[in-house]
Amino acid sequence: MTPTKLPPNDSTLEDLQNLESALSETLFDSFDTGYYIGMMSGTSLDGMDAVICQFDDSDNEKIVATHTKQFPEHLRDTLLALCQPNGITNLAHPVKNTILEQQPQSELEWFGWASREYAEFASTVVNELLEQSGITADAILAIGCHGQTVRHRPNLGFSLQLVDPNIIAERTGISLVSDFRRRDMAVGGQGAPLAPAFHLAQFADPTQSDKDLIVVNLGGIANITVLPSNQADQVIGYDTGPANILLDAWYQSHHPDSATLYDDAGQWAQSGTVNSELLAQLMAYPYFDQNAPKSTGREEFNLDWLMQQIEQFSAETEQSIDAASVQATLTQLTAQSLCDAIQTESDRLGLTPGNIIVCGGGAYNPNLISQIAQQLPDWQVATSQEFGIAPTWVEAMAFAWLARQTIIGATGNLPAVTGATKAVVLGQVCFA
Known part of the structure; x- marks a missing residue:
């Protein structure tokens, strides 16, 4: 029997519509201004940073809680190896804390194992952050x-990020947004920088x-964001070249027993002398002359690349250079390639020098910051700390913001x- 349909009561229908509208607005407000977690492990691979953020109506973020945790050695070694073609051939450590019963036998197996292990580690970071914050x-x-x-191979049309979002969503009970780059690449972009x-x-x-x-991020790679005043449609940004990625790799290769993975405050670099000939050779590398948009990473700038450059320098000049002076030269390479890019954009756009806001781990290297300030005397160079955000947390905050953009x-x-070719919603959501 077909049930008889009753005509809708206009008053009841209107009440339901009003209730639906009110619930929708309340739900959207919650997504718009609620708590989000942002996580980031950068090119330097010195650890994972996580923040809990809350937004206000003006789109600004407030940090509620923070947490950072160094990678276990076996996971860090694996991630570093996977960044290089055939890098896993040098891995000798046993698999730990894994459900696998045997050692991965190929690069693809290592990638699959590391995706899961990375996600397990990230889940631990999130749960510790929640516990500490209450x-x-x-x-x-x-x-x-x-x-x-x-x-990261934008010239080949892809960028590969390692993580299993299902693990994080399951272990934390929180929906996860990941895979931010590939939607941009699907519409012809480099997939970077996203910040x-x-x-x-x-x-x-x-x-x-x-x-x-201008906002400068000095992570593993240095990148700039140029924000012309009142001209949001003219914002540009790109990777200018290496930053901590080479500084850290060179330091670690000469200080294997150091308690830190980096040249603290640039002190070792300051004990050396910049070699102008080596600097000129490094600056002649084609990436620095490429036009934007452009992005780069560990695939291009790494310890093997640096060793090849030094060997070429020694062969052509018949000079040897001490390790500290290489570090000094690498610091100058970061500063010069960055400042050249800023000066180029300043001249091209007719910028009026204002503030340069520096974030990322390199913001804590006073030697590097001093060199940048010396080369750009018309600009006011300061770290993001002076603008209310510690340099360590800016990138993690960016991914909390990007997650929110995806959710809304x-x-x-x-x-x-x-x-x-167009602006798009980034990321994929794995619901808890």
Whole structure:
């Protein structure tokens, strides 16, 4: 028997529509201003940073809690090996803390194992962050986790981030947003850098209409975001070249027993002398003259590349150079390639020098910051700490912001930065 349909009561229907609208607005407000976790392990692979952030109506973030944790040695070694073609052939450590009953036998197996192990580690970081903050998993709307880039080849049309989002969603009970790069690449972009959109939302100050702003990230790779005053449509950004990736690799190769993985405050570099001939050779590398949009990574700048450059230098000049002076020269390489790019954009766009906001681990290297300030005397160089955010947390915050953009269906890339044909919603969601 077909049930008889009753005509809708206009008053009841209107009440239901009003209730649905109210619930929708409340739900959207929650997604818009609730808690998000951002996670980042950069090119330097010195550990994983995580933050809990909350947004306000002006799109700015407030850090609620932070946590950082160094990678277990066996996982870090594996990630470093996977960043290099056939790098796993040098791995000798046994697999630990894994469900596998035998050692991975190929690069593909190592990738699969590391994706799971990375996710287990990331889940531990999230759960420790929640425990320390006193915030429950139910209060977190989503996690933004970039994963670990092990191969970035925009010239071949792909970028590969290592992480198993299913593990994190299951272990934490929180929905996870990951795989941020590939949607941008699907519309012709480089998939990087992604932080400039966040820099625009976080640091652009419409009240400072007479000065232009540049955000510099000194992570493993150095990149810039140029924010012309009151001209959001002219934001540009790209990777300028190596930063900590070479400094850390060279330091670690000469200080294997050091308690730190980096040249603390640039002290070792300061004990050496910049070799102008080696610097000129390094600066002649083709990447530095490429036009933007452009992006790079460990695939291009790594310890093997550096050793080849030094061997070529010694063969052509019949000179030897001490290790500390190589470190000094690498510091100058980072500063010069960065400052050359800033000067090029300043001349091209007719910028009025304002603030250069420095974030990333390199912000804690006073030797490097001093060299940047010396080469750009018209700009005011300061770390992001002076603008309310510790340099360590800016990139993790960016991925909390990008996760929010995905959840609310807002675009997360800047086509002028990545070279994409249009702005798109980034990332894929793995629901808890």
